[in-house]
Amino acid sequence: MSDTATTPSSPDTLRARAAELDAAHASTDRRDAFLLPEGVIYLDGNSLGALSVAARDATANAVSRQWGEQLIRAWNESSWWSAPERVGDRIAELVGAPAGSVVVGDSTTVSLYKAVHSAARLRPGRSVVLTDPDSFPTDVHVTRGVCDQLGLTLELVSPGDAVARLDGSDDVALASYSQVDYRTGELWDLAAITSAAHDAGALACWDLCHSAGVVEVGLTAGGADFAVGCGYKYLSGGPGAPAFIFVAPEHIAAFTNPILGWNGHATPFAMSPEHVPADGITRARVGTPPVLGIAALEGALTAYDGLDVADVRRRSLSLTAFFVECLDGLGIDLPVVTPRDESRGSQVSLRHPDAYAVVQALIARGVIGDFREPDIVRLGFAPLYLSHADVLAAAVHLRDVVDGREFERAEFATRAAVT
Numbered sequence: 001m002s003d004t005a006t007t008p009s010s011p012d013t014l015r016a017r018a019a020e021l022d023a024a025h026a027s028t029d030r031r032d033a034f035l036l037p038e039g040v041i042y043l044d045g046n047s048l049g050a051l052s053v054a055a056r057d058a059t060a061n062a063v064s065r066q067w068g069e070q071l072i073r074a075w076n077e078s079s080w081w082s083a084p085e086r087v088g089d090r091i092a093e094l095v096g097a098p099a100g101s102v103v104v105g106d107s108t109t110v111s112l113y114k115a116v117h118s119a120a121r122l123r124p125g126r127s128v129v130l131t132d133p134d135s136f137p138t139d140v141h142v143t144r145g146v147c148d149q150l151g152l153t154l155e156l157v158s159p160g161d162a163v164a165r166l167d168g169s170d171d172v173a174l175a176s177y178s179q180v181d182y183r184t185g186e187l188w189d190l191a192a193i194t195s196a197a198h199d200a201g202a203l204a205c206w207d208l209c210h211s212a213g214v215v216e217v218g219l220t221a222g223g224a225d226f227a228v229g230c231g232y233k234y235l236s237g238g239p240g241a242p243a244f245i246f247v248a249p250e251h252i253a254a255f256t257n258p259i260l261g262w263n264g265h266a267t268p269f270a271m272s273p274e275h276v277p278a279d280g281i282t283r284a285r286v287g288t289p290p291v292l293g294i295a296a297l298e299g300a301l302t303a304y305d306g307l308d309v310a311d312v313r314r315r316s317l318s319l320t321a322f323f324v325e326c327l328d329g330l331g332i333d334l335p336v337v338t339p340r341d342e343s344r345g346s347q348v349s350l351r352h353p354d355a356y357a358v359v360q361a362l363i364a365r366g367v368i369g370d371f372r373e374p375d376i377v378r379l380g381f382a383p384l385y386l387s388h389a390d391v392l393a394a395a396v397h398l399r400d401v402v403d404g405r406e407f408e409r410a411e412f413a414t415r416a417a418v419t
């Protein structure tokens with residue numbers, strides 16, 4: 001969705017507006033809970049969330065006290081064994097799901113494999129799985145892999161066309177989509193697509209990587225059957241943080257984990273060679289959980305204590321709307337690909353023919369965002385630790401990089417391995 005600049009505003013007007021908005025959203029300001037380097041405006045919390053004091057301390061405690069002193073007793077004394085369900089319950093609150101329907105442990109990719117595989121098998125006799133060709137690639141890869149394994153057909157249908165594809169159909173087993181597009185930031189209608197899937201006798205699975213913690217996901221309200229999401233983006237669980245899987249309570253008894261491991265067993269310490277799935281969401285577990293990663297994630301989630309996700313969402317919408325207001329006000333004439341209405345997640349993506357170099361020039365100024373192929377400057381606004389004043393400062397840097405053609409400097413052209 002492209003827009004051009006409108007009436008410019010003076011920096012003073014924008015500064016006053018930032019102060020007014022920060023005061024209005026003071027109750028959701030958790031900046032003090034996070035440890036960001038001085039001079040950095042961090043607009044990449046949608047890829048790797050910032051470190052919080054609580055995540056750092058929880059990790060140090062898990063390493064030094066639990067592992068270092070309790071040693072193997074920590075499985076019981078520090079409740080390591082039940083951490084996947086305990087932290088799952090905390091995430092469930094953030095994504096509108098009941099206790100006992102979410103568990104953490106594997107990567108997003110593995111969690112998605114478990115969800116898609118199990119969901120597709122719940123609709124025998126149906127041959128098609130729908131997913132978005134523009135999904136984050138791992139989602140397309142996993143879904144294709146499951147289809148190959150189960151003899152199903154993968155049909156690549158944009159979420160915008162999913163309801164029409166499902167309408168009146170009887171061949172679809174599963175519609176599997178991301179709630180927020182990782183590149184454009186578009187927010188898709190989880191309830192509408194899920195309901196269209198159900199009307200067609202199909203199930204719906206959602207990837208919440210770019211919505212958990214910043215959008216009122218509403219899994220139960222929207223009728224979602226399965227969902228997954230990662231722990232390291234807005235939830236700030238740290239690099240490689242464990243992901244989560246949601247299975248709607250009505251499907252748990254029929255959920256067949258495609259990876260039968262001992263942690264999903266009803267009596268793991270009976271050491272039986274027969275696999276008897278555990279009751280409840282525990283059957284979605286596989287092997288030994290990443291205890292240190294779960295400790296960091298559990299610490300990070302305390303940043304949400306006392307907050308209502310609806311208020312976090314309001315702050316997020318205000319930050320992203322204000323960024324677009326700053327683009328307009330400062331005369332930054334780059335096409336905005338993220339919807340200007342509220343059908344967006346917590347990012348603003350812009351197009352620029354030299355997007356990679358623009359992002360590098362911003363990083364050199366301490367404004368950390370990222371580049372996504374082919375020409376996207378992607379700026380994520382993690383609401384808990386960003387202010388409207390940060391947003392204005394970032395926009396001023398962007399204007400200076402673009403207007404001053406700073407991105408043309410040779411040092412910004414070289415691509416790093418990880419972008």
Ligand SMILES: Cc1ncc(COP(=O)(O)O)c(C=O)c1O
Pocket residue numbers: 107108109110136138139178182207209210230243
């Ligand atoms: C929508 C989406 N799904 C999945 C992933 C990643 O999966 P994994 O955590 O397994 O690397 C990402 C980002 O890396 C993502 O944006």
Ligand SMILES: Nc1c(O)cccc1C(=O)C[C@H](N)C(=O)O
Pocket residue numbers: 046047048136182418
């Ligand atoms: N998971 C990542 C990684 O291990 C290295 C670099 C980036 C990532 C990401 O999370 C990318 C992210 N999902 C995206 O939306 O582009």
